[in-house]
Amino acid sequence: MIYEFNSFTLYFKVLFMSEQQQSLEDLQHIKKMMERSSRFISLSGLSGIAAGICALIGAWFAWNRLHRTQSETYDLVRIITTNGAEILDELFWIATYTFIGAFISAFFFTYLRSRKDRVPMFGKTTMRLLWNVVIPMAVGGIFLIRMMYNGEFELVAPGCLIFYGLALVNGSKYTLGEIRYLGYGMLALGIMNLFYVGYGLYFWAMGFGILHIAYGITMWMKYERNSN
Secondary structure, three states, X not given: OHHHHHHHHHHHHHHHHHHHHHHHHHHHHHHHHHHHHHOEOOOOHHHHHHHHHHHHHHHHHHHHHHHHHOOOOOOHHHHHHHHHHHHHHHHHHHHHHHHHHHHHHHHHHHHHHHHHHOOOOOOHHHHHHHHHHHXXXXXXXXXXXXXXXXXXXXXXXXXXXXXXXXXXHHHHHHEOOHHHHHHHHHHHHHHHHOOXXXXXXXXXXXXXXXXXXXXXXXXXXXXXOOOO
């Protein structure tokens, strides 16, 4: 009788544990479905790494161009203002090619991730994310272009970091939460750059380059390494 009672008790314990495990799995499945409907969760860590590498390559080309002026100062704002529109035009095209390369590579890896996860690339959630990111960046871009048009270059570099950081923080509620911390890092570097105005290129390299790479590695290890 004791053996039968223990067997009966063990059976109900196993049954209870299996039902509890099934409930947890159901809750996790519901959570994933809610996240897919309210957040774009297919951002690839490889996108961040690729964008960071493009930014570092662009910064290297810009640094070489600036220091071909044989200037004795490392104040990049002073180099630009003393060498006229020619060097500014070259820096503009370097920045344009860097942005295009970073955008294409980031789009490519994100597309592969969304296809693998079977998540629509351009659903309603994606549009909300893009809208919340584009508004701060567009306003910041207009503001900074106007500053450059007036010959005021001192705050262009920190302004890029600050407006980009605000865009990431603003859009983070529609994607993975780690984006918010990347935005905080950009804001911190932008604010620091306000007090070291002549070193904007180095802050750009740290923000758009190193921070993006560190973010991308973290995201890949956390969300993609096991799935691969």
